[in-house]
Amino acid sequence: MAQKPSIPKGTRDFNPEEVAKRNYIFNTIKSKFERFGFMPIETPSFENSDTLMGKYGEEGDRLIFKILNSGDYLSKADQKAYDDKDSNKLTSSISEKALRYDLTVPFARYVVQHQNEIEFPFKRYQMQPVWRADRPQKGRFREFYQCDADVVGSNSLWQEVELVQLYDEVFTALKLEGATIKINNRKILSGIAEVIGASDKLIDFTVALDKLDKIGEEKVKEEMLSKGISPDGIEKLQPLFTLSGDFGTQVESLNSILSTSEEGKKGIEELQFINTAISELGLKSAILQLDVTLARGLNYYTGAIFEVSAPNVAMGSIGGGGRYDDLTGIFGMKNMSGVGISFGLDRIYLVLEELELFPETITKSTEVLFINFGEKEALYSLKAIKTLRENGINAELYPDNAKMKKQMNYANKRNIPFVIIVGEQEVENNLFALKNMITGEQQNVNLEQVVKKFS
């Protein structure tokens, strides 16, 4: 026990069953992405540090895994930062690469770098692991997969509409019915901040507002006060705390709060456009819900913000996304609006597991195992197995001439539904004793009948 090897905190091994289940989710998302016209790309697992650093806020920088330079990195270290024990400063002089923190920023880098080869609007999807130096919890890992679909090079709100449909399609296909797609708009948040005179404190304001359903109205107000938002301004927020009802009712209240903010009104318009279109088109099983307190996420969203939560399970969000007007701007490419959504594979896995929504069929592998009785019989079996495999049947031979009990037990443990027993008699008569491991029934058949049985 003590000497057993281990893996780093927040990482996991996956056994065959888990991989099968993960692939099921993976493949479902992938096929829907392609159905909506997205093409796959991949990017390196690590990027130059300056590509990533500063894109996710101060907290984000802390959570980025930095890669130590190769060779004698200390000789090139910033001596002053070292003496001052200034870790932040020292880091940039001993580390110039970092593990990918999400898929959106590397995608922006990709678009800028390959802008001359890309046909815009560019619709890409990407399903790769990302890393965060976070402290693990349930549903929070240091290595996990994101599945992103983004469109750059189009300002059209139809993209937002399609992305909502895409969420609906994927969760419906996964039988995860009743997923809530929460939607908000950064312009509304900016508008509110403007109205209460806290435009310069937008991030602090939204972070506090985001906690409303978690810590309650009073604590949110406290946090806003402590961040320097005026009591007058907080007073003006009152209608926001009691906002309820359907989309239309909430929009009405927002209209009155934001009557003096051009930006805020623009946000409401966008929201209404999306909602109207979705109402018209209909959703299969998901629910689109306006949530003005939704402010999670990355500092780069400028329009719509999405977040998906699973039904009946205590789990953080299983997806998120939004519109970012200027992400490529940081890499020197202006006027390139993007919008995208992300699926959290690992959390979706936990949710499907908890709700027992995985289909039973996804773990099956070998359909028939041939019992090994010795050299002559094994060769006879392998000839048959070759034919079965050519017919698309998963078949295998037990490798050793072990006791029959052991071989049968092996089939049992692996849930192999059929066993073929080939002994001296069967070889002589050119037959196969086919046994159903579930019912226990057994019959002698020829090769043709075996093929037919599994086809």
Added chain:
RNA sequence: GUGGUUGUAGCUCAGUUGGUUAGAGCGCCUGAUUGUGGUUCAGGAGGUCGUCGGUUCGAGACCGAUCUUCCACCCCA
């Protein structure tokens, strides 16, 4: 990064105020059954009690550090 929590056999867990050789169930192996698995019966293997250090005549138990698990912050998929 802050505060708390967890770790005993492959798995799930007992283990009294510190006291002989650390237990159970399940699983695993062998046999009853040399051409028939799942059921049953009989037997067997398997643990430096997460790790390192300390207190003690004596530590699975007490103390410290460290790693890991989970939780609350922070933040997020």
